[in-house]
Amino acid sequence: xxxxxxxxxxxAKAALGPFTLERREPRPQDVLIDIQYCGVCHSxxxxxxxxxxxALFPMVPGHEIVGKVSKVGSAVTAFKVGDxxxxxxxxxxxxxxxxxxxxxxxxxxxxxxxxxxxRDYEGQPTYGGYSTHITVDAKYVLRIPEGIPLDRAAxxxxxxxxxxxxxxxxxxxxxxxxxxxGLGGLGxxxxxxxKALGAEVTVLSTSPSKRDDALAxxxxxxxxxxxxxxxxxxxxxxDFVLDTVSAQHDxxxxxxxxxxxGTMIIVGAxxxxxxxxxxxxxxxxxxxxxxxxGGIRETQEMLDFCAKHQVASDVEVIPIQxxxxxxxxMLKNDVRYRFVIDTASLKAK
Numbered sequence: 186x187x188x189x190x191x192x193x194x195x196x197a198k199a200a201l202g203p204f205t206l207e208r209r210e211p212r213p214q215d216v217l218i219d220i221q222y223c224g225v226c227h228s229x230x231x232x233x234x235x236x237x238x239x240a241l242f243p244m245v246p247g248h249e250i251v252g253k254v255s256k257v258g259s260a261v262t263a264f265k266v267g268d269x270x271x272x273x274x275x276x277x278x279x280x281x282x283x284x285x286x287x288x289x290x291x292x293x294x295x296x297x298x299x300x301x302x303x304r305d306y307e308g309q310p311t312y313g314g315y316s317t318h319i320t321v322d323a324k325y326v327l328r329i330p331e332g333i334p335l336d337r338a339a340x341x342x343x344x345x346x347x348x349x350x351x352x353x354x355x356x357x358x359x360x361x362x363x364x365x366x367g368l369g370g371l372g373x374x375x376x377x378x379x380k381a382l383g384a385e386v387t388v389l390s391t392s393p394s395k396r397d398d399a400l401a402x403x404x405x406x407x408x409x410x411x412x413x414x415x416x417x418x419x420x421x422x423x424d425f426v427l428d429t430v431s432a433q434h435d436x437x438x439x440x441x442x443x444x445x446x447g448t449m450i451i452v453g454a455x456x457x458x459x460x461x462x463x464x465x466x467x468x469x470x471x472x473x474x475x476x477x478x479g480g481i482r483e484t485q486e487m488l489d490f491c492a493k494h495q496v497a498s499d500v501e502v503i504p505i506q507x508x509x510x511x512x513x514x515m516l517k518n519d520v521r522y523r524f525v526i527d528t529a530s531l532k533a534k
Contacts, residue, residue, distance in 0.1 A: 187217065190531045191316035192505050193243040197235035200509045204243055206312050208320045213260035216323050218270060223314035224249025224340040224498070225524035227370065227431060228454075230512050232302045236456060241302055247314030247526070248274045248300040251329060251339040261323045269329040271488070273342035274478050276300050276311065276325050288482035290325075315505060317531050327485055330492035337497035340370060340523040341488060343478065344498060348375040348427065349487040351450045351476035352382060357425055359383025364423045364442060365404070368395045371429035371452060373499060373522040376402045379427075381494040387423070389415070389439075398521065402499075416441060421469075429453045436473070437465040445469040452476055498523050504530030 193204035211217045229246035231237050250272040254264050264270060277298035278290035285293050298305050301313025313319075329338050348371055357363055363384040365375045372388070379386040380403035387406040388399035396407040408415045419442050426439050426449040433455045440449055449471065466473060479487065491497060499522045503511055511524045 187318050187320070189316050189318045191245045191312065192508055192531070193245045193312075193315070194233040195243050197233075197240060197242070201233065201246075201315070204245060206245065206316070208318050211256050211258045211320055213258040214322050214324070215258045215320050216254050216261055216264050216270070216326055217256035217318060217320050218250070218252045218272065218326070219255045220250055220252040220314055220317055220319060220528045222251045222336045222339045222502075223247040223316075223526045223528060224343065224500075225508070225511055225515070225526060226340075226343050227515060228343075230515060233512075241304070241310050244302050245312035245315050246301055247316070248272070249339045249342045249344070249525075250300070250314035250319060251335045251342070252319075252528075255318075258323070263323055264326065264328070269335060271327040271329050271338065271342045272300060272314070272319060272321050272325065273327065273346065273484055274300055276321050277305060278325075289480040291478045291480055314528075315508065315526060317528055325481060327481070327488060330489055332492045332495070333488070333497050336502050336525050336527070337500055338488070339525050340374070340498035340500065341491060342484070344370045344374045344523060345378070345491065346479040346484045346487050347371055347452050347476070348429070349378050349490070350479035350483055351427065351452060351474075352378055353483070354476060355425065355448050355450055355474065357382055357384050361385070361425060362423045362444075363387070364389050364419075364426045364439075366390075366410075366426060366428040366439060367430040367453065368392075368399055368402075368522075369429065369518060370498075370520075370523045373398075373402055375427050375429060376404050377496045378491075380404070381490070381496055384425075387419075389442075392518075421445075423447060425450065427452065431455055433457060433459065435459070437462050440465040440471055440473065443469065443471050446471070448472040448474060450474050450476055498525075500525040502527050504533070506530060
């Protein structure tokens, strides 16, 4: 079995450090991937620190994985050695439930197998992309189109699809007025994708200092929510509000910004429940919905869309040895806009 160098969290809240694991030899339907880059998602911090509960240790985080195929199983026809590929948030699903059969494996009724901090259907723990190699069933591997730099493609496998899927599902289109709440790893992708879909995008952020960045990313407008006048000025202005913020905040205030029949979509995940007033929804027939990544079909659609429209994540590439520092910087919003690990650093002596 391929010996793999990695970085792991040995226990909740412990610093990540060097770790060695063995990947399975490719079965007939598998591909072995030499990982080149892995994005750092905010959920990596939550899970490595067991903030959502049920964490498995030692934990090798990472579900924004990009690399090259180095070996294919005898039954694989979709990929060949040398292909640029990606792996997102899950690596298997039941393949039999209604959701799997219609290509929405992220909502698998049995529960899809997480790329890390999970167990496969044989009961073995899964380890993620803070590592040099990974073996994955070819059905759960994505093709990275030409034209997207591999380091900037990695965050598309989570941040990209997490924002693309709800924009498509809820019907954001040319002419839609879209507000994006938060300008972090998710928010900056929402701005780019919303603009590519033809929407008029407004960024809502607590930080006035992000105005120039928001406009440079493609937003038509920016408003600081730290100014309470903003909620009066923009009342009933938007068809859609896409909320990417994981810190505690008032959903009712943002619902006030929607037009009649408007939709607010939650993709950020605050740690504690947020109170919701019925009369924030009732008077204008508003909808409040959620969304979680996308299936393999839709994720490939998103990657192809990004290649066509020249959309990629803005990244800061780091060696794995700086991952603990990167976690602390993320908590301070000190990254524009996604850390990406260069896994060649795992091989450095």
